[in-house]
Amino acid sequence: MVNPALLSQAKGLDVADRWQLAAELWASVEAEDFPVAPEIRALLEERRAEAVSDPLVGRTWAEIKADWHDARR
DSSP states (O other), rough: OOOHHHHHHHHTHHHHHHHHHHHHHHTTTGGGOOOHHHHHHHHHHHHHHHHOOOOTOOOOOHHHHHHHHHHHH
């Protein structure tokens, strides 16, 4: 469980700082910390292979984030 005081302090940050905090927290988590079911791992590997074989297929994180923000307006 998250410390309520810590969460409140984080929510008090401006948006850019909250994004930075989220990114740094996410980066601090090791892949081994998340058990991934074999079927999910296979799906992720398949998608990674597709992205590597044809980098023009798919969308960048920036595109996805922009679409998400546009949809919320």
